[in-house]
Amino acid sequence: NKATHATGTGKGVLGDNKSFNTLSSSGTYYLQDSTRNLKTYTARNSANENLLPGTLLSDSDNYWTDGAAVDAHTYAAEVYDYYKTKFNRNSFDGNGAAIKSTVHFGRNFNNAYWNGAQMIYGDGDGSTFVPLSGALDVVGHEITHAVIERSANLVYENQSGALNESFADVLGNLIEDRDNGWLLGEDIYTPSVSGDALRSMSNPESQGDPAHMDDYKNLPNTREGDWGGVHTNSGIPNKAFVNFVETSGITRDNAGKVWYRALTSYMTSRSDFDDARNATIQAATDLFGSSSTEVTAVTNAWAAVGVG
Numbered sequence: 001n002k003a004t005h006a007t008g009t010g011k012g013v014l015g016d017n018k019s020f021n022t023l024s025s026s027g028t029y030y031l032q033d034s035t036r037n038l039k040t041y042t043a044r045n046s047a048n049e050n051l052l053p054g055t056l057l058s059d060s061d062n063y064w065t066d067g068a069a070v071d072a073h074t075y076a077a078e079v080y081d082y083y084k085t086k087f088n089r090n091s092f093d094g095n096g097a098a099i100k101s102t103v104h105f106g107r108n109f110n111n112a113y114w115n116g117a118q119m120i121y122g123d124g125d126g127s128t129f130v131p132l133s134g135a136l137d138v139v140g141h142e143i144t145h146a147v148i149e150r151s152a153n154l155v156y157e158n159q160s161g162a163l164n165e166s167f168a169d170v171l172g173n174l175i176e177d178r179d180n181g182w183l184l185g186e187d188i189y190t191p192s193v194s195g196d197a198l199r200s201m202s203n204p205e206s207q208g209d210p211a212h213m214d215d216y217k218n219l220p221n222t223r224e225g226d227w228g229g230v231h232t233n234s235g236i237p238n239k240a241f242v243n244f245v246e247t248s249g250i251t252r253d254n255a256g257k258v259w260y261r262a263l264t265s266y267m268t269s270r271s272d273f274d275d276a277r278n279a280t281i282q283a284a285t286d287l288f289g290s291s292s293t294e295v296t297a298v299t300n301a302w303a304a305v306g307v308g
């Protein structure tokens, strides 16, 4: 008998109820959304990347109690829908590629990442992180790494790497769409501390990251130096984006269109901050006209962080 669409229900990492698409086959339900081509797996706490993606998650009654899996699946669907509805992009490659997510990777693993083929989520150690798929901005961040790879393909080091990180933070927070939503990972970071986050786009200095070229950190292009500080110097383009949104009166959707057009139409693998400035000015010009308030705002936004 053929597999059929079904609707699963369950609780996310933070105990919130949600429903999502599953697949029913021979009396078993699977975390597979065939309308969006999403599949969610478990690594069963193995840290062996050779075993990825692991086991496709299944359930007997379509009521799901694995919060990490529920959130990885539902948030991937939200990210898919954002790219489709806002930019008419069908999955990260624009061609309906399967979005694969694996949860329960490793033991107490305090991280999440895109490995070039899929998303991988740790469970966290319970004090620094709770399961990392429990935040929509994180899932948006990781899938955006895949979009970046299939577009500008910004090399993950130095200024191009910091742009890679920044575009992932920007889209992650646009998709999460919170008022003053400029924090990254706030929902899954340090459950016993409220108000903190991994990174702040509006106040990078609060996490020790630069918000101006004067404070650019020349770190070594090694794993120890975070490949030239890609998660640190991202504070500068992050702050430029916040400046743009907060000074131009532009909607978040339209700001996202400018950034997305810059990334997919003008930026290339070795683009630096100056190239990103030029690409976003050109994108704003294409979308709003050369004498628009948006063009003035994006130019000033970069100037305020010392670029241009």
Ligand SMILES: CC(C)[C@H](Cc1cn(Cc2ccc(C(=O)O)cc2)nn1)C(=O)N[C@@H](CCCCN)C(=O)O
Binding pocket: 110, 111, 112, 113, 114, 128, 132, 138, 141, 142, 165, 185, 198, 231
């Ligand atoms: C998206 C986000 C939730 C995640 C956050 C993250 C987690 N870590 C490790 C880490 C571990 C412990 C702490 C602590 O305060 O004790 C902080 C950070 N560093 N960054 C993150 O930023 N992951 C990197 C992983 C990059 C791996 C190399 N490609 C990324 O996707 O850019």
Ligand SMILES: [Ca+2]
Binding pocket: 137, 173, 176, 178, 181, 182, 183, 184, 185, 186
């Ligand atoms: Ca956030």
Ligand SMILES: [Zn+2]
Binding pocket: 141, 145, 165, 168
């Ligand atoms: Zn990243």
